[in-house]
Amino acid sequence: MSFSITLTVNEVARTVTLDDPRVTLLDLLRERLDLTGTKKGCDRGQCGACTVLVDGRRINSCLALAISHDGAQIRTIEGLAKGDELHPVQAAFIAHDGFQCGFCTPGQIMSAVGLIEEAQAGADPERVREGMSGNLCRCAAYAGITRAVLDAQERMAGAGRKDAA
Amino acid sequence: MKTFDYVRPATIPEAVAAASAPGAAYLAAGTNLVDLMKGGIAQPGRLVDIGHLPGLDRIEHMPDGGVRIGALVRNADLAYDRDFARRFPAVAEALLSGASPQLRNAATVGGNLMQRTRCAYFYDLASACNKREPGSGCDALGGENRLHAVLGWSESCIATHPSDFCVPLVALNATVEIEGAAGRREVPVESFHRLPDGHPERDSVLEPGELITGVRLPAEAAGFAGHARYLKVRERTSYAFAVVSAVAALRIEDGAIAEARIALGGVALKPWRVRDAEASLADARPDAPAFREAARIALADARPSGENGFKIELARRIVTRALTLAAAGTPDRVPALPASPFAPVPGELSHV
The missing domain is CATH 3.30.390.50 (CO dehydrogenase flavoprotein, C-terminal domain)
Structure with a gap:
């Protein structure tokens, strides 16, 4: 049995034929669409490395079956920068040393973009830390990550660029 | 992961019919089920995807002061619904203390009730577990069990229920709306989950094919x-x-x-x-x-x-x-x- 699904990934419509219903959204992005920026860490919903935005919301793509997301709008790390111009969250992670090895970084950044979009944390560092608790960093760059998220959020609000998320 | 047939019903009766077959399971967000399937703990032969069923994603404030929460409402959407959080603040706090933001964005109200224990022996296929394999025994007894049950347990199972959301629900007299082949019924959340009592493999009172369609909180619950x-x-x-x-x-x-x-x-x-x-x-x-x-x-x-x-x-x-x-x-x-x-x-x- 094969299934054809259509996803809009980083604003491009992609139709994929699946010959197996077990494919996760994470594996579809990496193996079928060559979008390997989204990382496979634990593959069990515990580390957050696979975080992407689905219909504007951050989720763990490792626990999402691709077949059940037919028609969804997906945004991945590859869809953030505009050419050579980094997204404000990407720029802030560099400015604040929000990573060391970098493996968790795409998930951290997508989670941060989602968090800023959700607008629940505000400028409270404790709420930002709690709001980023679904993303583990084994290098423990957490202090830089928190500063990066707060800084990016402020810049995006200041620039009136909420829609950039 | 064992392979499965994938079915996407358009209506609740179609879903109930499709899920009444032996070995079938409902799929909503899958945040617990897909994890269990990856580990081989759950091996459904058919997944009935209810994620696209219409009408189950609403939070309705009823004329009598109660609230009806559709089974597909996401945990985050419920916790951040201003009217809901103002009237049922302990439910919102419980929801926000659970899992991670990514999981709360995906996981549903019905799925929260249906999530399975996180007992490590339930997850470990090499261990005896009466919940996973009836009659095999319970390796948690005498094992690493510092997080296990202190109330209502039996020698057959000492696991705990992992939900935060369900704790204020039982305190506030919430009920579960269930659709099955025989029609609709409503069960208090307090009576929904089962103690081990001889059948630890059965988590809840749901019969095969029955589907949670919503959770209700009565008006009096807002009095707290x-x-x-x-x-x-x-x-x-x-x-x-x-x-x-x-x-x-x-x-x-x-x-x-x-x-x-x-x-x-x-x-x-x-x-x-x-x-x-x-x-x-x-x-x-x-x-x-x-x-x-x-x-x-x-x-x-x-x-x-x-x-x-x-x-x-x-x-x-x-x-x-x-x-x-x-x-x-x-x-x-x-x-x-x-x-x-x-x-x-x-x-x-x-x-x-």
Whole structure:
């Protein structure tokens, strides 16, 4: 049995034929669409490395079956920068040393973009830390990550660029 | 992962018919089920994807003051619904103390009720587990069991129910709407989950094919909004299941407790409501001796199932503290660290 699904990934419509219903959204992005920026860490919903935005919301793509997301709008790390111009969250992670090895970084950044979009944390560092608790960093760059998220959020609000998320 | 047939029904009757076949399971977000399937713990032969069913994603405030929450409402959407959080603040706090933001964005209300225990022996296919494989035994007994049940357990299963959301639901008399081949029925959340009682493989009272379509909270549950808290001890600050949790909800009139609601999480195979403890607070002044006595009554039947005797005293203290926080008043906004035991406690109980 094969299934054809259509996803809009980083604003491009992609139709994929699946010959197996077990494919996760994470594996579809990496193996079928060559979008390997989204990382496979634990593959069990515990580390957050696979975080992407689905219909504007951050989720763990490792626990999402691709077949059940037919028609969804997906945004991945590859869809953030505009050419050579980094997204404000990407720029802030560099400015604040929000990573060391970098493996968790795409998930951290997508989670941060989602968090800023959700607008629940505000400028409270404790709420930002709690709001980023679904993303583990084994290098423990957490202090830089928190500063990066707060800084990016402020810049995006200041620039009136909420829609950039 | 074992392969499966994938079915996407368009209506609830189609879903019920498709899921009535042996080996079928409903799929919503899959945040627990897909994990269980990856580990081989769940091996459904057919997944019935209800994620696209219409009409199940609404939060409806009813004319009688109650609220109906569709089964496909996401945990985050419910917790951040302003009207809902204002009227049922302990439910919002419990939701926000659970899992991670990514999981709460995906996981559904119905799925939260259906999530399975996180007992490590249930997850480990090399271990005996009566819940996973009836009759195989329970390796948690005599194993690593410091987080296991202290109430309602049996030799057949000492696991706990992992939900935070369900703890305030049982305290607030919530009900579950269920659709099945025989029609619709409604069950109190308190009666929905089963204790081990000879059939630990059955988590709930659902019959094959039955589908949760919604959860209802009655109007009277909003009467506790001014004094309602959820408190949860975790082994790390955030993003962990409860070692012990408790909800406390009070109606205070003229300085005395008119009505109290108390339930515990992480202590049994179902969310554990303690009516005797609630009754002990009726007409009492909301003070430390009354709260300590209620906590003592709440845990009166508790006994260790292994190396977890500490949970009994911990649960007493969490009940006492949750009552103290509830009496002090619901904060205007869910705290930055929801349900955290690290938050300061007002008054004389600050060292409890």
